[in-house]
Amino acid sequence: MTNLPKALRSRLSEALPPALAVAHESVSEGGDTVKWLWTLADGAQVETVLMLYPDRATVCVSSQAGCAMACGFCATGQAGFERHLTTGEIVEQVVRAAQRGRALDRRVSNVVFMGMGEPLANYDRTWAAVRRLHDDLGLGARHLTVSTVGVVPGIRRMTEEGLPVNLAVSLHAANDRLRDELVPLNRRYPLGVLAAACRSYVETTGRRLSFEWALIDGVNDRSTDARELAEYARPLRAHVNLIPLNPTPGYRTRGTPPRRVQAFREQLDTLGINATVRRNRGTDIDAACGQLRAEHQVPVAITRPPGRP
Ligand code: SAH
Numbered sequence: 001m002t003n004l005p006k007a008l009r010s011r012l013s014e015a016l017p018p019a020l021a022v023a024h025e026s027v028s029e030g031g032d033t034v035k036w037l038w039t040l041a042d043g044a045q046v047e048t049v050l051m052l053y054p055d056r057a058t059v060c061v062s063s064q065a066g067c068a069m070a071c072g073f074c075a076t077g078q079a080g081f082e083r084h085l086t087t088g089e090i091v092e093q094v095v096r097a098a099q100r101g102r103a104l105d106r107r108v109s110n111v112v113f114m115g116m117g118e119p120l121a122n123y124d125r126t127w128a129a130v131r132r133l134h135d136d137l138g139l140g141a142r143h144l145t146v147s148t149v150g151v152v153p154g155i156r157r158m159t160e161e162g163l164p165v166n167l168a169v170s171l172h173a174a175n176d177r178l179r180d181e182l183v184p185l186n187r188r189y190p191l192g193v194l195a196a197a198c199r200s201y202v203e204t205t206g207r208r209l210s211f212e213w214a215l216i217d218g219v220n221d222r223s224t225d226a227r228e229l230a231e232y233a234r235p236l237r238a239h240v241n242l243i244p245l246n247p248t249p250g251y252r253t254r255g256t257p258p259r260r261v262q263a264f265r266e267q268l269d270t271l272g273i274n275a276t277v278r279r280n281r282g283t284d285i286d287a288a289c290g291q292l293r294a295e296h297q298v299p300v301a302i303t304r305p306p307g308r309p
Contacts, residue, residue: 019089020096026285033282034100035292040065040089044082046116047292048093050100050108051281058110059097061090062292063126064117069149070184071170073214074290076116078250084122090129094137112145114168116292119146120154127158130165141165147212152189155197164205168241169198171211173220174228182220191232198236209238214245214290215256215264226264230271240268240275246288 001009020038023045027034034050044065051058067074068081093115098108111133113119119126130146133139147168148154158167173179179186186194202209211233215221233240242265244255256264261277268275282288 019092028285050097056109057106059094060112060115061093062115063119063122067117069118073251075248087125087128091132110143114147120148120151123154149185150194152197159201159204164207168210174232211238211240214243216245217254217256221256226267230273233273241278243278246291
């Protein structure tokens with residue numbers, strides 16, 4: 001705000017300090033993925049990832065410090081719940097990433113709530129952040145994506161909001177026995193109830209639904225799994241995003257090897273389901289899906305992959 005007098009500017013910055021202090025920043029090889037670990041005013045830490053693609057720039061934001069959903073394969077779930085983020089803490093992640101984008105001559109075009117935490121378990125603050133990104137930062141509803149493990153009351157509330165953002169559901173299994181194990185919240189909101197909530201979201205908003213499916217070697221990557229997924233996704237016309245499971249410290253099982261990932265995708269294709277294999281962005285800086293977790297306690301350090309200036 002260079003149009004304001006200097007004295008007023010310094011009073012403003014004293015009265016309104018940033019919510020996020022950089023604790024650590026990592027840049028992937030090639031520079032197209034940037035991850036920040038932030039320290040919040042009370043010492044809690046969360047991460048944000050900026051991903052630069054040729055045609056868009058996406059920010060992946062956290063909605064909670066930690067997570068209470070306890071999915072065993074997810075690093076945030078392994079760490080447990082610390083606290084909800086405020087609306088300001090969520091919005092500021094986008095603002096800070098957008099500042100970096102500008103420095104690189106790029107405009108942030110998309111925001112996905114796929115960082116740490118379960119956004120719909122922190123509904124009011126998450127939704128207020130969605131509104132501010134939309135109303136004040138000018139991001140269109142189709143460029144905003146809320147991802148949930150399947151908090152059905154939250155999906156129902158989103159259905160009533162009148163702002164049709166994209167809905168992503170982290171499915172990972174399409175039978176209740178396996179999903180109960182992988183995603184413990186399934187015991188509370190099983191697949192049938194989840195499908196009904198998804199259906200009314202899609203019918204009301206006209207938005208395409210997507211399912212996230214982290215392929216776990218020998219667990220949910222067999223041909224019966226593909227058939228169950230196809231049966232579940234077909235009536236909802238959902239798009240499927242396949243991500244080979246990223247390694248995390250607390251989970252022994254591995255991701256499905258590339259050849260079987262392709263076979264799984266092809267089987268879905270044969271069954272009439274659109275599926276995309278997601279590129280594993282940021283694995284070299286622990287910024288890939290499910291890997292976000294504070295491991296650097298050192299204040300202000302910048303790492304780059306070995307061999308880079
Ligand atoms: N709690 C919300 C938002 C987090 S999104 C949700 O679950 O949707 C993070 C995404 O990464 C989810 O789809 C999650 O299931 C997935 N994920 C978690 N751990 C992972 C891992 N180790 N490898 C690949 N994907 C993972």
